[in-house]
Each structure stands twice: as structure tokens, then as C-alpha cells.
Amino acid sequence: MSWQAAVETTVTGLGYELVDCERSAGGLLRVTIDKLQAQAEAGELITVDDCEKVTRQLQYVLEVEGFDYARLEVSSPGLDRPLKNAAHYARFTGQEIDITLKLPFQGRKKYRGVLGSQPGVESDQAWRLVFDDGAAEQALDFTLDEVREARLVPAFSFKGRGGEPAPDRKPGQRGVIKPKKAASKKQEGGAEAAAPGQDKVDGGLKQ
Known part of the structure; x- marks a missing residue:
């Protein structure tokens, strides 16, 4: 069993x-946990007690399995939760996210917009981002292997804006959907780093 499998199990x-x-190269093992989707949608948040519970069990499992690490850090995902796989994208469809592409498109790598699926494309790897470039609302179609990083924007969720494509757009095309300006606000939150040599738990989101 790998250390990743041990942590996930x-x-x-x-x-x-x-x-x-x-x-990390320095031996830090950083683990980010969240409530299950149904619990999160009911308003439940990760607390310090949750992080401590997972920390204690991971310390035991990692010791039994013989996995070496210098420090263990267990925390909540924060308001700017990362999206790491197709299940995360599906869970947060309709919400505003920030993405950073591996390669630039139209001279830029970073985009902010509302996440949606690509109409007519049956794949959990293909997604669409509806964003405002200051003059018009546009759609960026992308696959997960094109994304370097994606995170939720800790702001109001504009649900339902990413679902309808322009009538003349084929699946996979990028282009203007309709003229419309929108504004969004971003709030930031973070956690302090633990002192060297100490395992760290972090919970209790500030909203």
C-alpha cells in the first residue's frame, strides 16, 4: 500500500x-479534508475536532505501515477550496472558480468564471468556464489535463449562468455567448503555518 492509499483509506x-x-521534500505531509457532499450542503463545516480526529488516526496508520514523515498537517479546504478531479468539478458545477491553465490561451493563463459542462460532450474531463472579459460574456471550453490549478472563488455563487451555449457554437468551440457585464467580489482566507516539527490541525471555516 502506498502512503497516498493509506491516507485516502x-x-x-x-x-x-x-x-x-x-x-513536500522537507517531509511535510499535508492532508486536506472536507465533509461529504450531503453534509456540506446541509451546512456542516470541518472543525478543529474533525482535524484532530483524522490526525490521530493517520499518525497511527502511518506508524503501523512504516511511512516516514517529518510533520503531519491536517486542515479544512478553506473558502478557496481546490478542485482536483472530475468529481470535484461535478460537485461545484454552477459555482464561480479560478483556473490557471498549463498553457496560455489568447495570451493568458488565468481565468475566473462560472463552471459548467460542455453541451453535447459526454465526458467528465470536458468542462466550460463562462466569464466576463469586460466587454462581453464568453465561454472557455477546456479539459482537466489542460488545467494547472483550479479553486473555488469565496464569493456569491451565480448559479445557472453557464448552462446555455450560443446557438451557433459547436461543442468544443470557444467564443462569445452574449453581451453582459457582471461583477464579483473575492474574499480571501488562510491559516497560519505550524512551527517546524509540530503536527498541525486546522479547522473551523470563517465565513
């Missing part, structure tokens, strides 16, 4: 969603 076995896990 432990987190899901305790009744949480594993949002992300990464291991």
Missing part, C-alpha cells in the same frame, strides 16, 4: 472526503 473510512494530500 483512513480519511474516507472516518467518514470524510479527501480533498488533497501532498508530501
Whole structure:
């Protein structure tokens, strides 16, 4: 069993969603957890107690499995939650996200808009971002392997804006949908880093 599999099995076995896990060169093992979708939609948030519960179990499992690490950090995903896989994109369809592309499109890599599926395309890897360039509302069609990073925008969700394509657009095309200006506000939140050599738990989202 790999350390990634051990972490995922432990987190899901305790009744949480594993949002992300990464291991740095310095030995930091960072694990991000969230409530399951039904619980989150009911308003439940990750708390410090949740993080402590997962931390204790992970410490035990990692020791038993013999996985070496310098420090363990378990935290909530924050308001700007990362989107890491197709299930995350499906869960947050209709919400505003920030994406950074691996390669620039029309001279830029970073886009902010409302996430939606590509009409007429049956694939959990193909998505659409509806955004405002200051003059008109446009659609950017992309696949997950084109994305370097994607995160939720911690602001009001404009549901339902990304669903209808322009009548003359074919699936996979990028272009103008309709003239319309929109404004959005971004709030930022974060957590302080733990001191070296200490395992860290972080929970309780500020909203």
C-alpha cells in the first residue's frame, strides 16, 4: 500500500472526503479534508475536532505501515477550496472558480468564471468556464489535463449562468455567448503555518 492509499483509506473510512494530500521534500505531509457532499450542503463545516480526529488516526496508520514523515498537517479546504478531479468539478458545477491553465490561451493563463459542462460532450474531463472579459460574456471550453490549478472563488455563487451555449457554437468551440457585464467580489482566507516539527490541525471555516 502506498502512503497516498493509506491516507485516502483512513480519511474516507472516518467518514470524510479527501480533498488533497501532498508530501513536500522537507517531509511535510499535508492532508486536506472536507465533509461529504450531503453534509456540506446541509451546512456542516470541518472543525478543529474533525482535524484532530483524522490526525490521530493517520499518525497511527502511518506508524503501523512504516511511512516516514517529518510533520503531519491536517486542515479544512478553506473558502478557496481546490478542485482536483472530475468529481470535484461535478460537485461545484454552477459555482464561480479560478483556473490557471498549463498553457496560455489568447495570451493568458488565468481565468475566473462560472463552471459548467460542455453541451453535447459526454465526458467528465470536458468542462466550460463562462466569464466576463469586460466587454462581453464568453465561454472557455477546456479539459482537466489542460488545467494547472483550479479553486473555488469565496464569493456569491451565480448559479445557472453557464448552462446555455450560443446557438451557433459547436461543442468544443470557444467564443462569445452574449453581451453582459457582471461583477464579483473575492474574499480571501488562510491559516497560519505550524512551527517546524509540530503536527498541525486546522479547522473551523470563517465565513
